[in-house]
Amino acid sequence: MPEDQPRVVVARAADEHGEVALARRGEVVELVVDGVFAMDTVHTATEAALATLALARVPGEGLRAVVGGLGLGFTVRALLDEPRVDRVDVVELHAPLVAWARDGLVPSLAGVLDDRRVAVLVADVLDAVPALPPGSVDVLLLDVDNGPGFLVHPRNAAVYGPPFLATAARALTARGVVAVWSADPSPGLAAALAATWRSVETATLPVERDGRAFAYTVYLAGGSRSPA
Ligand SMILES: C[S@@+](CC[C@H](N)C(=O)[O-])C[C@H]1O[C@@H](n2cnc3c(N)ncnc32)[C@H](O)[C@@H]1O
Numbered sequence: 001m002p003e004d005q006p007r008v009v010v011a012r013a014a015d016e017h018g019e020v021a022l023a024r025r026g027e028v029v030e031l032v033v034d035g036v037f038a039m040d041t042v043h044t045a046t047e048a049a050l051a052t053l054a055l056a057r058v059p060g061e062g063l064r065a066v067v068g069g070l071g072l073g074f075t076v077r078a079l080l081d082e083p084r085v086d087r088v089d090v091v092e093l094h095a096p097l098v099a100w101a102r103d104g105l106v107p108s109l110a111g112v113l114d115d116r117r118v119a120v121l122v123a124d125v126l127d128a129v130p131a132l133p134p135g136s137v138d139v140l141l142l143d144v145d146n147g148p149g150f151l152v153h154p155r156n157a158a159v160y161g162p163p164f165l166a167t168a169a170r171a172l173t174a175r176g177v178v179a180v181w182s183a184d185p186s187p188g189l190a191a192a193l194a195a196t197w198r199s200v201e202t203a204t205l206p207v208e209r210d211g212r213a214f215a216y217t218v219y220l221a222g223g224s225r226s227p228a
Helices: 045-055 074-080 095-102 154-160 162-171 187-196
Strands: 007-015 018-025 028-033 036-040 063-068 085-092 118-122 137-142 172-182 197-209 212-224
Touching: 007 095, 018 095, 045 063, 045 074, 045 137, 045 172, 045 197, 045 212, 063 074, 074 085, 074 137, 085 095, 095 118, 137 162, 154 162, 154 187, 162 172, 162 187, 172 187, 187 197, 187 212
Parallel strands: 063 085, 063 137, 085 118, 137 172
Antiparallel strands: 007 018, 018 028, 028 036, 172 212, 197 212
């Protein structure tokens, strides 16, 4: 965030999962989940790349996507920019964030939830993904933390483990791809994905923030070892 501008908390609310807050410093918007920095709008190309890298690997039309979670909406917007996408189901844990988006408090989400292809489910991905019908999803995008090494909720550790990933694999179509965003390379996540899918790719996306170099990473996997 620009340090010469005052930081103003735009909205703050608590629910049964913890607190979520939206702050602004000048034009930059920041999302804080349960006291943990989740993201801001300074560098958002990699959130969009989570969607575009996955879409590039899925052939055909009439694609159905599922995204967890909503955040500031860059991943969902990138999906909506692709005309081959027919439907986007967004799973977001924090109801207040969805309400702020609908009330126009999140500039980057303007119009996103009004798109007729979008439906929002306020739920935990740990519950929502296992409940998806088998073979129903072409693109499953997971960005609920800063990655497996930097969780916003301790319970989210299960998102990166083989039991949950196996439920994700069941939900995918034969052409389907799962993609996971991480602020750091995670060999453990790559191994967990490889236990479930035949093809696993690592896309390293270098970003410089405040003079420091980061290797944001998107993991992509497809071709389930146990097709639905
Ligand atoms: C880093 S942000 C997502 C950023 C998003 N990709 C974007 O483009 O703006 C993480 C989001 O996941 C949500 N979240 C965290 N844990 C979750 C869970 N277990 N299930 C669903 N959503 C979750 C957070 O509330 C937050 O909105």
